[in-house]
Amino acid sequence: MAGTDSTQTGPRTPADAPAIILVAPQLGENIGTAARAMGNTGLSDLRLVNPRDGWPSDKARAAASGADWVIDGARVYDSTDAAVADLTHVFATTARSRFMMKPVLTPKTAATEIRQEAARGGKCGILFGPERTGLDNEDLVRANGLVTIPLNPGFTSLNLAMAVLLIGYEWWSAGDATPDREISGGHMPATREEFRNFMDRLTERLDETGFLREGDLAPTTVRNLTNLFQRAELSAHEINTLHGMIKYLQRTALPPEKRKKG
């Protein structure tokens, strides 16, 4: 809408996001922190299979730190089968993958497959097991594929919310258009002419002062300085600041009481 600042819009809840299914979660707090991680990463379809401490849960709501729409939309099921009945493709998160023949995917690859499945009209879900034991074999068998998060071998234990966050993060990132690298600040970059005028003025001034008096080295020095300022990708505003700096650097020092450190 016109006049709407993007900082004022609420969190996004994309309709093609996968469902998060927590099987027999033990603590309300963990459901809450998982819901917060879902909110952070654009997920909102939370399904709980036999939560041990019941539902709704005040502790879950408090731990969700404002992801109320996820908590409010959560649905409770009495079996994993019921929780996944409407889904077309189910992944199971597990660190153990030695005991059954299944595709094992990284979270990144799973994220791509989830988006492809959504693009052709399917709906995916991701199963997470109880905090202490993880998913049992029955639940792993139900899944089309397993997702294992690559972590430091010998120290792979993650809490539930951390696991939800990493899976959600990969899903969100797969659809995110954030540039890999950009310059912040919103200033317009200087034109090439502004940049050349600045370098000309700097060179002239350095020549006047004798800094470039070693004739043979002068071209190299100027080239090095040009590359240095080039790398900084200066804005027009910054070039003005540098012009001012050059102007002031040739003055004699003020007495201390007249100085001001910005």
Place this chain on the structure above:
Amino acid sequence: MAGTDSTQTGPRTPADAPAIILVAPQLGENIGTAARAMGNTGLSDLRLVNPRDGWPSDKARAAASGADWVIDGARVYDSTDAAVADLTHVFATTARSRFMMKPVLTPKTAATEIRQEAARGGKCGILFGPERTGLDNEDLVRANGLVTIPLNPGFTSLNLAMAVLLIGYEWWSAGDATPDREISGGHMPATREEFRNFMDRLTERLDETGFLREGDLAPTTVRNLTNLFQRAELSAHEINTLHGMIKYLQRTALPPEKRKKG
């Protein structure tokens, strides 16, 4: 070493991993959960600038859930400058990037640059601000670049350990050789001959039973079945199971008391 099971080796602590610098962290618990996230992702160089509740911290150790080597190796500094003095490249994590002209990177791009910097002998660090306020402008100015985690706009608030986990995860993933997708279970895939023998037997048996009696459709049906079993990427062991299944499917049903459901 010969006979060493990879599951028995301890967590890895790669020497080229970046330092994690927590500036004025408030709660020991948060330092501990951040240390755990570091352990999960192969990071071990933890630096604390003026931790509010002092150091060492029993609460931090408890919250680290076994990442004792990270806690034991932590060093305390009285300024950010002192904490980053030996580093060649420093990134600052921040959600705010509108007020200064700086390169802003995704965690993935930062991870690549950190590994490139390490490959040429440099050492990187990543600054994280206090829980409530984040890094102040002075600390942002110190950094060579900013890292902003792409998250759901309108719900970007992450706790400290979550932020450390995502940055560490991208760093770990950038050096991780886990296949994007593989079949777990360790069974050898069937040879093409084993697969063909199975399909021949199945086709023969289906032909005997009359399933393929619609002459014109038979080739299509066989092709569909072949594709179906092909997609399953069967192991030799599974093909043996299927041979047994075909054999038994032609028998007459046992009386209920003689059945056994595996």
